[in-house]
Amino acid sequence: MKYEPVIGLEIHTELKTKTKMFCASKNDPDERHPNVNICPICTGQPGTLPVINKEAVNHVIKVGLALESKIAEITKWDRKNYFYPDLPKGYQISQYDEPICLGGKLKIPNSDREIRITRVHLEEDTGRLIHFGHIGHSLVDFNRAGVPLMELVTEPDFHSGEEASAFAQELQLILRYLGVSDANMEKGQLRVEANISIRPPISKLPACAKALAGRQAPSSILGTKVEVKNLNSFKAVRDAVDYEIKRQSELLDEGKKIAQETRGWNETKGQTISQRGKEQSHDYRYFPEPDLPPLRIDFGIVEEIKAAMPELPSQKRTRFKNNYGLQDDQTNILVNNEKLANYFENVVSEFMNWDKEGLDKDSLLAPELDASPHFIEKEKQLIINLSANYLLSDFLGLLNESSAEVSDIKITAEDFAEWVCLIHRNVITSRAAKDVLKEMWATGKDPSQVIREKDLVRVEDLGEIEKAAEKIIKESQAAVLDYKKGKEASLQFLVGQVMKETRGKANPETVSDILKKLLK
Numbered sequence: 001m002k003y004e005p006v007i008g009l010e011i012h013t014e015l016k017t018k019t020k021m022f023c024a025s026k027n028d029p030d031e032r033h034p035n036v037n038i039c040p041i042c043t044g045q046p047g048t049l050p051v052i053n054k055e056a057v058n059h060v061i062k063v064g065l066a067l068e069s070k071i072a073e074i075t076k077w078d079r080k081n082y083f084y085p086d087l088p089k090g091y092q093i094s095q096y097d098e099p100i101c102l103g104g105k106l107k108i109p110n111s112d113r114e115i116r117i118t119r120v121h122l123e124e125d126t127g128r129l130i131h132f133g134h135i136g137h138s139l140v141d142f143n144r145a146g147v148p149l150m151e152l153v154t155e156p157d158f159h160s161g162e163e164a165s166a167f168a169q170e171l172q173l174i175l176r177y178l179g180v181s182d183a184n185m186e187k188g189q190l191r192v193e194a195n196i197s198i199r200p201p202i203s204k205l206p207a208c209a210k211a212l213a214g215r216q217a218p219s220s221i222l223g224t225k226v227e228v229k230n231l232n233s234f235k236a237v238r239d240a241v242d243y244e245i246k247r248q249s250e251l252l253d254e255g256k257k258i259a260q261e262t263r264g265w266n267e268t269k270g271q272t273i274s275q276r277g278k279e280q281s282h283d284y285r286y287f288p289e290p291d292l293p294p295l296r297i298d299f300g301i302v303e304e305i306k307a308a309m310p311e312l313p314s315q316k317r318t319r320f321k322n323n324y325g326l327q328d329d330q331t332n333i334l335v336n337n338e339k340l341a342n343y344f345e346n347v348v349s350e351f352m353n354w355d356k357e358g359l360d361k362d363s364l365l366a367p368e369l370d371a372s373p374h375f376i377e378k379e380k381q382l383i384i385n386l387s388a389n390y391l392l393s394d395f396l397g398l399l400n401e402s403s404a405e406v407s408d409i410k411i412t413a414e415d416f417a418e419w420v421c422l423i424h425r426n427v428i429t430s431r432a433a434k435d436v437l438k439e440m441w442a443t444g445k446d447p448s449q450v451i452r453e454k455d456l457v458r459v460e461d462l463g464e465i466e467k468a469a470e471k472i473i474k475e476s477q478a479a480v481l482d483y484k485k486g487k488e489a490s491l492q493f494l495v496g497q498v499m500k501e502t503r504g505k506a507n508p509e510t511v512s513d514i515l516k517k518l519l520k
């Protein structure tokens with residue numbers, strides 16, 4: 001590669017707390033009425049004093065622990081001064097040089113790439129302007145003003161748009177697992193900005209510059225930094241970063257200079273567009289917040305939070321691969337959908353605990369377990385794989401079709417486990433199983449009941465299958481002739497017809513064998 005991209009991310013997250021960052025106003029992202037959740041503090045009235053929200057601080061400590069950051073013993077608040085109509089105080093309370101979390105790392109899933117975290121700090125969100133261009137004025141809603149906002153800054157460790165997007169997705173998952181934010185990008189709860197520059201590959205730099213090519217390198221070595229904002233989807237993150245790398249490379253190729261500026265992403269055009277240059281950039285005149293003393297973070301509280309940490313996505317991935325022998329793609333779908341993952345684990349724990357005493361007497365599985373009660377123990381891995389396969393194909397298909405949540409569905413983990421075992425034990429064919437599952441989905445009935453009602457137990461009587469095959473041969477003379485002329489596809493057609501005749505109860509291989517015998 002002619003140039004080496006240097007990419008870092010800054011990610012803002014609205015935290016999920018009962019109240020705002022420095023006052024008792026409600027933090028409700030779903031409030032539709034403007035200026036309802038406001039008070040003298042978050043609207044910046046003179047004489048009011050901020051009070052730190054402990055829940056928000058604890059959330060950031062949680063994130064820091066998940067990213068293996070160093071949690072500060074003392075953290076401090078600073079004023080970031082600028083004027084904008086959605087900022088009632090004329091400044092934001094933020095953290096400048098003593099953030100809550102320093103350092104840390106996040107591994108990009110299914111790769112060996114690890115991104116270093118620079119810092120994670122806490123600040124407050126601004127209000128929101130609503131523009132009515134057609135009537136020539138704008139309105140302001142302060143419901144969001146003062147909502148706790150976490151900012152995470154990475155080292156410039158990314159090589160591509162794909163990596164930046166994968167990082168943001170993994171962070172979103174971690175925030176959701178930790179329960180600190182819904183991190184919904186469409187709702188603006190997770191906002192990504194990318195800093196992008198390009199430079200000649202390190203191998204081509206002079207020795208003295210190589211030593212500096214890490215974090216403290218001057219801009220002459222790092223290249224000119226361009227900041228891209230308005231990245232409100234993972235696709236936008238990926239596409240905007242890749243677009244910038246290409247745009248900057250082309251400028252350098254033409255011998256032109258790259259301007260230090262802020263650009264926005266235009267989704268429709270698939271381009272970044274200049275928003276403001278260096279000369280228009282803000283001087284925030286940071287200074288320590290006089291109304292808030294530095295905050296000492298109690299070591300005991302950090303230990304308490306550490307002890308209550310949930311399993312993280314990366315830990316779940318490793319456990320699912322090791323304990324259940326799942327493939328990467330299966331693991332990923334489950335880890336990305338925590339409720340589905342829990343459902344899967346409930347299904348698996350059914351197998352683990354099953355014995356024939358624990359089973360419903362009416363279950364069609366009971367005679368099977370009577371015949372060979374240790375079969376399940378021996379075949380555990382096979383059944384787990386079968387469960388994962390059916391869960392991620394047929395079950396997930398039905399889930400997506402009905403756009404339901406896992407918590408809404410009528411099939412219990414026990415019934416799903418039984419259904420999988422009935423397939424595994426050949427009580428029903430996989431063809432008939434699909435109909436059984438649909439009926440279970442619609443009615444919540446257990447599989448044995450559905451199979452009895454619909455008379456779907458697998459046909460083992462060869463005579464019965466032969467009778468059905470003879471009937472189909474008589475009715476499908478054209479296909480029979482084609483088959484006799486050597487057209488193999490016609491046999492598949494005939495198999496399908498016999499399957500239909502037996503309502504999916506026959507084993508397709510058996511049907512095929514019988515048809516071949518009859519048509520000799």
Ligand SMILES: [Zn+2]
Pocket residue numbers: 020023024025037038039040041042043146
């Ligand atoms: Zn307030």
